Amino acid sequence: xxxxxxxxxxxxxxxxxxxxxxxxxxxxxxxxxxxxxxxxxxxxxxxxxxxxxxxxxxxxxxxxxxxxxxxxxxxxxxxxxxxxxxxxxxxxxxxxxxxxxxxxxxxxxxxxxxxxxxxxxxxxxxxxxxxxxxxxxxxxxxxxxxxxxxxxxxxxxxxxxxxxxxxxxxxxxxxxxxxxxxxxxxxxxxxxxxxxxxxxxxxxxxxxxxxxxxxxxxxxxxxxxxxxxxxxxxxxxxxxxxxxxxxxxxxxxxxxxxxxxxxxxxxxxxxxxxxxxxxxxxxxxxxxxxxxxxxxxxxxxxxxxxxxxxxxxxxxxxxxxxxxxxxxxxxxxxxxxxxxxxxxxxxxxxxxxxxxxxxxxxxxxxxxxxxxxxxxxxxxxxxxxxxxxxxxxxxxxxxxxxxxxxxxxxxxxxxxxxxxxxxxxxxxxxxxxxxxxxxxxxxxxxxxxxxxxxxxxxxxxxxxxxxxxxxxxxxxxxxxxxxxxxxxxxxxxxxxxxxxxxxxxxxxxxxxxxxxxxxxxxxxxxxxxxxxxxxxxxxxxxxxxxxxxxxxxxxxxxxxxxxxxxxxxxxxxxxxxxxxxxxxxxxxxxxxxxxxxx
Numbered sequence: 019x020x021x022x023x024x025x026x027x028x029x030x031x032x033x034x035x036x037x038x039x040x041x042x043x044x045x046x047x048x049x050x051x052x053x054x055x056x057x058x059x060x061x062x063x064x065x066x067x068x069x070x071x072x073x074x075x076x077x078x079x080x081x082x083x084x085x086x087x088x089x090x091x092x093x094x095x096x097x098x099x100x101x102x103x104x105x106x107x108x109x110x111x112x113x114x115x116x117x118x119x120x121x122x123x124x125x126x127x128x129x130x131x132x133x134x135x136x137x138x139x140x141x142x143x144x145x146x147x148x149x150x151x152x153x154x155x156x157x158x159x160x161x162x163x164x165x166x167x168x169x170x171x172x173x174x175x176x177x178x179x180x181x182x183x184x185x186x187x188x189x190x191x192x193x194x195x196x197x198x199x200x201x202x203x204x205x206x207x208x209x210x211x212x213x214x215x216x217x218x219x220x221x222x223x224x225x226x227x228x229x230x231x232x233x234x235x236x237x238x239x240x241x242x243x244x245x246x247x248x249x250x251x252x253x254x255x256x257x258x259x260x261x262x263x264x265x266x267x268x269x270x271x272x273x274x275x276x277x278x279x280x281x282x283x284x285x286x287x288x289x290x291x292x293x294x295x296x297x298x299x300x301x302x303x304x305x306x307x308x309x310x311x312x313x314x315x316x317x318x319x320x321x322x323x324x325x326x327x328x329x330x331x332x333x334x335x336x337x338x339x340x341x342x343x344x345x346x347x348x349x350x351x352x353x354x355x356x357x358x359x360x361x362x363x364x365x366x367x368x369x370x371x372x373x374x375x376x377x378x379x380x381x382x383x384x385x386x387x388x389x390x391x392x393x394x395x396x397x398x399x400x401x402x403x404x405x406x407x408x409x410x411x412x413x414x415x416x417x418x419x420x421x422x423x424x425x426x427x428x429x430x431x432x433x434x435x436x437x438x439x440x441x442x443x444x445x446x447x448x449x450x451x452x453x454x455x456x457x458x459x460x461x462x463x464x465x466x467x468x469x470x471x472x473x474x475x476x477x478x479x480x481x482x483x484x485x486x487x488x489x490x491x492x493x494x495x496x497x498x499x500x501x502x503x504x505x506x507x508x509x510x511x512x513x514x515x516x517x518x519x520x521x522x523x524x525x526x527x528x529x530x531x532x533x534x535x536x537x538x539x540x541x542x543x544x545x546x547x548x549x550x551x552x553x554x555x556x557x558x559x560x561x562x563x564x565x566x567x568x569x570x571x572x573x574x575x576x577x578x579x580x581x582x583x584x585x586x587x588x589x590x591x592x593x594x595x596x597x598x599x600x601x602x603x604x605x606x607x608x609x610x611x612x613x614x615x616x
Contacts, residue, residue, distance in 0.1 A: 029344055030160075033121045033128075040117050045172055047110035052173040054103035056180055058096065065092050110169055118164030126157050129343060135351035138416040139377050147233030151226040152346055156339035159222075163336035170329045185312060189304050192312060195290035199283040206283075207330055210276050214330070217269035218338035224262040226342070231258055269334075276330065291316040352415055356433035363442050364427050365523040365554030366392040367413065372422035374412060382408055383577045386422070395555040397565030399595065400574035406558045407448075410526050414440055426524075444517035448529035450509045452501030457486055458493040460501070460512055465519045472519060479545045480515035482508070518549055525555045539564065562599050571595065 235251050242251055295312050298304035367390040375381040382405050390396050398406045411417050424431050452460045462468040477483040489495040501509045559565045566585040573581035573595050581595055588595035
């Protein structure tokens with residue numbers, strides 16, 4: 019049976035295996051707590067027996083002759099039982115809650131690790147808020163059930179077994195009537211569970227949509243404000259929140275009906291015990307103390323069953339959340355099929371007859387081939403959507419090709435250890451991402467053992483050292499989430515410094531100077547001449563001035579290479595590249611029919 023076809027509960031049990039001893043310990047504490055919890059009604063029955071029969075009660079046979087000594091013995095036994103009940107209540111709650119935390123921790127780490135292994139397209143098709151809802155909300159919902167629900171089920175089973183055994187020993191007739199509601203309660207529980215499941219699945223989906231939109235709006239708050247779209251976004255959030263509220267209402271309407279209906283069934287069992295047991299006492303077939311015990315135990319047996327409604331509610335919420343978690347875990351990841359390590363890795367790259375299409379879209383690359391000699395700097399230019407950045411994503415195995423082969427030093431990248439492959443490539447993307455933390459933390463991200471001197475050296479090469487020193491705390495300045503306290507050019511220079519510090523044999527600059535001014539671009543270009551020496555470099559650029567010194571420039575259009583050569587050769591050809599060069603240098607105005615390049 020495949021994992022995806024198993025029930026969420028059975029798959030979840032796998033996470034409890036390392037804690038089997040702890041789970042057995044917690045279960046034992048729950049059962050012992052319930053045993054001592056059920057003892058006071060028996061003590062009450064004994065006390066009634068003592069008061070009625072006095073010196074003729076069965077305690078007299080144990081050496082407690084006087085009523086005073088008998089009541090004293092009952093009081094001491096009560097103190098011991100209440101004390102042990104409290105001890106085991108503390109113990110089972112402590113163990114169950116910590117067990118829930120451990121399982122939650124393992125499941126969250128497994129899920130997050132799997133998320134990091136997914137193809138980039140998965141994230142492009144989904145909102146961050148939806149994934150956050152699974153990693154936080156759904157896993158926390160599972161924790162809530164483990165905290166109390168599992169113990170509750172065990173204690174109900176313990177109650178039924180002990181009370182049923184006691185009842186049948188005292189009075190089979192009363193026992194049969196007292197147990198009669200239990201099958202009805204269990205049948206009702208199963209029915210409610212089946213009806214509740216789809217409603218809570220809907221609730222989890224709705225909260226995922228809501229979280230996704232909230233995350234999207236908070237990330238784009240500046241755009242919302244600049245376009246005066248606050249009212250529009252408030253209405254959109256209100257609509258999603260109302261949808262979530264209504265789906266919860268449908269689940270709550272059914273969930274809260276469980277307890278009142280069960281109470282009616284329980285009442286019938288209680289009345290039967292009260293009347294039939296009372297008649298047996300008057301007929302002399304049942305002792306008055308036993309009758310008192312049975313009346314109290316009936317309450318202890320049946321009333322806790324009303325909490326099945328709450329437990330069932332927690333279970334259904336947890337099941338709906340668990341389904342979403344395992345649905346994410348079942349998403350196919352990019353499998354690191356190889357374990358080959360190239361030492362040393364020289365950096366010769368070849369794209370051989372590549373076919374690739376993004377999901378549900380027309381093919382972008384068809385029979386595409388390109389060779390990048392080791393140690394050379396090549397540039398790729400072309401219109402937006404021509405496939406330039408896709409080459410980078412395929413080389414990093416953020417996506418896998420549909421067919422064809424990409425090799426480094428003659429080895430298929432699918433045969434390389436995935437971490438080794440990505441460690442060998444330094445990527446500076448146009449969309450720079452910086453983490454909340456200090457400037458130094460962001461430069462050494464991925465090179466975590468770098469010294470302060472190495473961090474500064476990388477910043478100097480990226481023309482970033484000067485502005486960093488002007489910040490309030492220099493390299494220790496907190497730059498905010500996504501580096502929001504810095505300008506676009508400053509963020510880009512930190513990203514370049516980060517790639518330099520990594521010191522990879524292959525360097526990819528994807529519009530790496532797109533957000534800097536002309537003066538900074540010129541400074542970075544000077545440093546790039548040093549950075550790219552003895553290193554395979556792929557430059558994707560809009561500004562052709564940054565690629566004119568490349569060993570070879572490739573012009574892409576519609577997923578194919580339509581021109582190649584040095585800057586001077588391409589300008590002399592008077593085709594696409596030459597036309598774009600004249601536009602950027604101001605030699606002529608662009609014709610309105612020309613293609614937009616990036």
